Amino acid sequence: MLHLLTPDEIYPSLTAVDLERLRRRGVRGLVLDLDNTLVAYGRTDPAEAVLDWLRRAQEAGMRLCILSNGRPRRVRLTAQRLGIPWIESYSKPRRRGFREAARLLGTQPHETAILGDQLFTDVLGGRRSGFVTVLVNPVSRRELPHTRLVRLLERLVMRLLLWQGRIDRDAWQLRTS
Numbered sequence: 001m002l003h004l005l006t007p008d009e010i011y012p013s014l015t016a017v018d019l020e021r022l023r024r025r026g027v028r029g030l031v032l033d034l035d036n037t038l039v040a041y042g043r044t045d046p047a048e049a050v051l052d053w054l055r056r057a058q059e060a061g062m063r064l065c066i067l068s069n070g071r072p073r074r075v076r077l078t079a080q081r082l083g084i085p086w087i088e089s090y091s092k093p094r095r096r097g098f099r100e101a102a103r104l105l106g107t108q109p110h111e112t113a114i115l116g117d118q119l120f121t122d123v124l125g126g127r128r129s130g131f132v133t134v135l136v137n138p139v140s141r142r143e144l145p146h147t148r149l150v151r152l153l154e155r156l157v158m159r160l161l162l163w164q165g166r167i168d169r170d171a172w173q174l175r176t177s
């Protein structure tokens, strides 16, 4: 079970994600979580640094799409504002949305990375689907009460991952500091 919750890479934010490193792994398509990855929870306006990173990703030849469990209207508005295709899912960590995303991007699962802030939706769904999984820290601390509970569980899992040597201490500290 724990291997399904182990991110391949961990970064402090989306804008810190090393695109060249992903490219060397064979990644050609990026599936982006929306809430607390691209924008703060409940918002539709990405930071300038995020827009800049998205431009760099596109210039590097990456295909992009958004896969979100968020409200369809806000997902659509944000995606349209960014000019990035999206998949309404409500279903992460189920595999269906991930499969649809890879189909949309025209990539094989192993050439596709999911970038998101949650272990139990983004990383779990990505691992189940054979994607490369990239965990980033949430954009803001503002979250649903439900998500705050989930964060407690995430911290426990991160500690187990560290104990089992599935992630290194630097990655763990990045996530827990």
Ligand SMILES: [Mg+2]
Residues within 6 Å of the ligand: 033, 034, 035, 036, 037, 116, 117, 118
């Ligand atoms: Mg999220």
